[in-house]
Amino acid sequence: MNSLRDELRFLFSGQGMPYEKVCLMVAMVITIFMSVILSGNIAKDAKVAIIDLDNSAYTRSLINRIEASEFMKVTAVLNTPQDPKELFYQDRAVTVVYFPQGLEKDRYTGTAANIGVFYDNTNTANTSNIKEALNEIIGLDNAAASGDVGSSNDNLQGSVSLAVRNLFNPQDSKDNGETLGFLLFFGSMFFTFATIGMIPRLRLSHQLDEVLLHGTPWDLLIRLLPYGFCLLVSWVVGLAILRVWGDLTFSGSLLAFLFVQLFFIPTVGALSLFFGWTAANPGIASSRMILFVPGGFILGGMTGPTTFFADWVVKFSHIFPLTWEFHFQRDIISRGAGLADISQTFGAFMVYMGIVGIIFCLRFYSAKKELLAQQAAEQQEAV
Secondary structure, rough: HHHHHHHHHHHOOOOOOHHHHHHHHHHHHHHHHHHHHHHOOOOOEEEEEEOOOOOOOHHHHHHHHHHHHEEEEEEEEEEEOHHHHHHHHOOOOOEEEEEEOOOHHHHHHHHEEEEEEEEEEOOHHHHHHHHHHHHHHHHHHHHOOOOOOOOOOOOOOOOEEEEEEEOOOOOHHHHHHHHHHHHHHHHHHHHHHHHHHHHOOOOHHHHHHHHHHHHOOHHHHHHHHHHHHHHHHHHHHHHHHHOOOEEEEOOOOOOHHHHHHHHHHHHHHHHHHHHOOOOOHHHHHHHHHOOOOHHHHOOHHHHHHHHHHOOHHHHHHHOOHHHHHHHHHHHHHHOOOOOOOOHHHHHHHHHHHHHHHHHHHHHHHHHHHHHHOOOHHHHHHOO
16 A cells, blocks of 8 residues: 555656646547547548640540549649659649540540559558549440440440559558658657657756856757767668668658758757756656657558548648658658759748747747846845
């Protein structure tokens, strides 16, 4: 009984993780917040780009049918040749439909013709509903051409068929999906565990006051360098293992991927210091990792398909740093994009990084002001 009383006293003392609060918060987040965010189970207005080299009344009719589908939204129609892969950069599309020249003529003369379809297979669930919808549209069109209007009878031999290519991860390798996602997620998580208690540790050792009085925010951020270097090395080692021992497809430049990490890792580090700032000790600070790391893993497109999320959920997910990391991973590692190809996404991330920097600096100078006021009050009392 004495042991139980001692442990209960410690649990509610505030010296360790406030588990009595954390367990209730996790339960409420999972049951209320996450159930709302993850309520969708179908693709809704997934982005589809169309390369229409025929530019005929028939292809425009097909475009209208695609746009009318609840699963798809036509975001771009191009009438000139284009590399389909480039249309996937920065998640501008999850499917590209290619109408070849002469398609209308072939359709009405009964000549066999193919419509090219390119699917982004970085997450196979992203396009599951789109595949069904496109097959249905073409099936109904072939049925109409055969005089069986309104039927999608699979036995009908139509003249138009879909020529499908699954890009970026055609073999549906887990090394290109969940394993790579876990590498980036757990790396970020343990980097946060290693740094989020830094401010409470400096406060307990009375070093924080010295930094606040005579230093700048940079004096705190520079302490992240050894941890960031370890994280970067661990990711390179993990990618090498997946590439050599596994079947990771690394289509882009390793230097480009490492370059964006020079901005991503300090951003995560600054958020780590910010969220751990007010904790009484490093143990309490560690529990706050859940506030900003797992959200990006859940909503960033690595575990669940972003096409299943409402548009506001996709936008909201960008408050979590890992969402940006998975953007860079899909574009550089999976799709082979260069820095110029992701300039818009990278520019948006720089704005995000700037906002994080401003928030961190405000936290620093607010704490400095509080410390100066406290010292002034103590001096006045001494007098």
